[in-house]
Amino acid sequence: MALKILFVSIFREGDGGGEGRVAFELARWCAQQAAVVMLCPGEKTGPASDESGFHFFHIQSAHQDKFSIPLLNAPTVRRLYRFLDAWKPDVIHIHDPALLGVVAQLWARLNRVPVFYTAHILPSRALEFGPSELAGWLSGPLNDALVEQYLNNFYDNCDAVVGLNPAAVSEIREFGFRGPVFQIPNGRDLQQFGQAAFADPLSPQKTLAFTGFLSRRKNQLYLVEMLAHLPRSYELWLMGEDLTPGYTEELTRLIRAHDLHVRFTGQLSQAEIAAALAQVHAFVSASKMEVQSLAVIEALASGTPVVGLANETIEELVDDTDGVCLPKDTPPEVFAAAVQRVCSLPAEEYHLLCRSARQRVQPLDRANIVRQTLQAYRTVLDERAEAEPALPARELIGRYLSQLPQGVLAPELAEFLSKRLEEALRQPVQHARAVWLTGVNMVGSVIGFYVLQGPLKTYRRLRRLPLRRP
CATH class of the missing domain: 3.40.50.2000 (Glycogen Phosphorylase B;)
Known part of the structure; x- marks a missing residue:
């Protein structure tokens, strides 16, 4: 049944x-x-x-x-x-x-x-x-x-x-x-993310992305600061909607101050995220805490190398075979250098990272x-x-009472125990x-x-x- x-x-x-x-x-x-x-x-x-x-x-x-x-x-x-x-x-x-x-x-x-x-x-x-x-x-x-x-x-x-x-x-x-x-x-439904080709490592324009609510815990402000240390050929896509009041405005002020290329896409469907990740050269994460980030899993499933600051998810799923796991206190300029190394790899080495990324999350397929x-x-x-049940259930009361010794006191005992058991229940x-x-x-x-x-x-x-x- x-x-x-x-x-x-x-x-x-x-x-x-x-x-x-x-x-x-x-x-x-x-x-x-x-x-x-x-x-x-x-x-x-x-x-x-x-x-x-x-x-x-x-x-x-x-x-x-x-x-x-x-x-x-x-x-x-x-x-x-x-x-x-x-x-x-x-x-x-x-x-x-x-x-x-x-x-x-x-x-x-x-x-x-x-x-x-x-x-x-x-x-x-x-x-x-x-x-x-x-x-x-x-x-x-x-x-x-x-x-x-x-x-x-x-x-x-x-x-x-x-x-x-x-x-x-x-x-x-x-x-x-x-x-x-x-x-x-x-x-995750890995098939949805594993169908598209990898991003072109030879493209002069490099696309970075992060998926998730815009919030202080997700720490997109760090990613924008990091982007300021990369060549202008790099663009950052922030895929998600605002969660923390005023945080998007704070991000926008920093973006304008450094004249950076950042695209706010808003919340996307699963199909739209999968299509976007096929164009992304590196998924970047500076989240302060992620028990197990769906966004990181989806990025790896799409074959996108991940560069991230250490948290519960990054430490579990990312190493030098599928990206870069950096210490939590890494300065933005050092993070930027790691991103540039990944995005500048020869095509063969870059595609090896991509294949390893997909392989890393295979055990997370929904069937498993x-x-x-x-x-x-x-x-x-x-x-x-x-x-044994820790507490008698209502349907067991009759069975307990039927096992009382028969005699003059049986009716009185039955009445007394019934009340006690009912009170306990x-x-x-x-x-x-x-x-x-x-x-x-x-x-x-x-x-x-x-x-x-x-x-x-x-x-x-x-x-x-x-x-x-x-």
Whole structure:
């Protein structure tokens, strides 16, 4: 019988950068071999399907600038839980440790369904993945401690965690997670990126590129500074949209000050990225932190050598066989010299780098990732089937009571134990953290939902006034 898998993402499809993309792609790939439902934000709460037959359970959400906040009030959560009670997933796979993921996690805990979590963010540096760039007040010792406690509670309610590479696995273990950790990288459709010819190394004009949100963590400002140390025949393509307020303006001022050739392409589709990379002589990265960058994987898959400052992804995938991995503190002028060396190689040596780049990421093909993921599910399910349940489930109560010694006291004992077991099931001590996490996320989601909806809608909601529509 095919596995039933509930995937959970805090993003709508098409939002969330690489993290959002991976969640939906993995769900769609697994749907070819298993029964899959994607729990994610939507216009209204309830099950839905797209034209391909892929299944969703949407939660009504406010949406702004590719960011969604679901309305996790009590009626919504009850409706979701009724759906899960009826569908009975075998596994719940969460991609975000908040909101929808936490609500799904509580249902799983109460129903003894294993919870997987893919750690797209490093737990000890969670505030460096976006929020601190959008709201500087989030960083600081107090908030770091609160986030650490929150994530500790979340991890304690996971049955298994997926680490994307050795650095992530090590970080998860150092954070204190004691359950199974599976090293499964982000998968890509390598065929989409491996069809085009390599860039022409003999061309006098050289094209460099970086793909990703324009943000301080991605550090495109460094790349622009580096470009100032290269001949004017070099052009830099920045493929992505603005994330950090004011950052694009800062980049533009530096570009104008040095009269540099930089092209802002905006966000591109996967097909457009693949076509663009076929014209790129070197992919350049100065990102301060990347657990496992899809952009670097796609560049290598296209046969584009990568020159980058050391981070989790560059150290894992880039060396002198497919590009250059430089120390984090490398000055821009030294980075520029490394780029010029790669782009000035004789055609034969350059093409060797290109072929090695493609070969480097072959294990990351989506077929391998789906196989590893499904095998991880089965491993945990098999181990759970062999283990005694930690807490009696509701359907086991009758079996326990039927084994009581028969006699005068049997009815009294049965009544007493029934009440005790029912109380334990309603308020299991080991689920207290999951209940607390869910409550916090439900309250936060309702507040955030109405904030994103805007002050007028919020005011009318609070006053219980009907919203007039044009």
